[in-house]
Amino acid sequence: MHPFPAVDPIPLPAPIWLFKLLHIVTLALHFVAVEMLLGGLLLAVVFSLFRSSPQAHVAARAIARRLTVVMTYVINLGVPPLLFAQVLYGRALYTSSVLIGAYWIAIILILMATYWLLYQFSARLDAGKSAWHIGLGAWLLAGFIARLLSTNMTLMLRPEVWHDMYMSSAAGIYLPTGDPTTEPRWLLMMAGGLFISGLWMIYLAPRSTFTADEQKFLAGVGGKVAAVCGLIYIAAGFWANAVQPEAVKTGLATHPLYHFATFAGFGWVALVAVAVVLGAYAGFGKVAAGWLAWAGALVALLIEITFTVYRDAVRDLTLLSKGYDVWDRVVVTNWSVVGLFLVLFVAGLGVIGWLISVVARAQKVMEGAA
């Protein structure tokens, strides 16, 4: 019996390569925001513990304030890849989502609680009150959401366990066990959080709204965090790769299309290594410089893109080995709708650019000001 539900008879309205391109781009941006949230929050919690250090306090406040904005990007950049993933992988993704339905739907409530705690965390820091326990609560909830997403994104690749899970309960109350890929995947995202947030601190460091001491603190600690966690990030990446099934490893080595993803994998390792060097330079020299800020930001973006390309190949090859070919769909392109979508997409990017320019021109207030 074929494990996947029957394909929807309605053809796809745009080429598969276009869906995949948009999926990868938007998902990579979602990952940038997710990593800033997961790592930035933990760093802000740690800084908030050092209440006697003025620099640590200002750093905690500066990060916490921005995290409420970062959260909007986590959510808004999560919706597009969810839609594209449902179009491309719906028969697998809907099934796994239903099987863990109670947890999957609970993400909305957990997300709202996380968001609320983030505002509380920031407000308490601004008021000079103890806030670490609130921030830690928000981080635990965000980490749990990440865990549920890793669980679903790996369960969708295991049609062989779906039947037994459904027979155990049709209420979606059990989480799957026994998948060797879930743990390293989740850890990869969590370690990546600290790494990317270290780069984020290097990015923030040269701002004129920080005093010279605060700039040194941000560059020094951020750089060291990026350097050390970059090495852990690479190790987690190798682990996540090592536990992939043989079919995926063979596919990456020989498949005419997915073979190219191996270059993205090598690129990812090389870029993280570059970021580790940048981090060490900023961290040990306590250098807050504009070129370092932009170099770190660019490398971070490229790291998430190469990571997402490789991850996408791992998913396609895993599904292919189980009889699901993502390219095997009837396509009847509706070019007028595709054109309209692309026009609105570019216009949307323009509006975001304008918003950023307004923020950049706004009157600057020192981060440590009461």
Ligand code: HEM
């Ligand atoms: C605190 C909030 C969130 C966190 C910490 C988070 C974290 C993550 C993580 C760790 C993954 C990777 C899972 C893996 O493959 O191992 C992921 C993937 C994903 N997230 Fe988020 N996420 C959050 C919110 C959201 C929201 C609100 C949405 C959508 C509305 C969303 C949509 C997605 C999608 C669609 C994927 C996977 C897409 C794919 O593989 O094609 N996320 N997220």
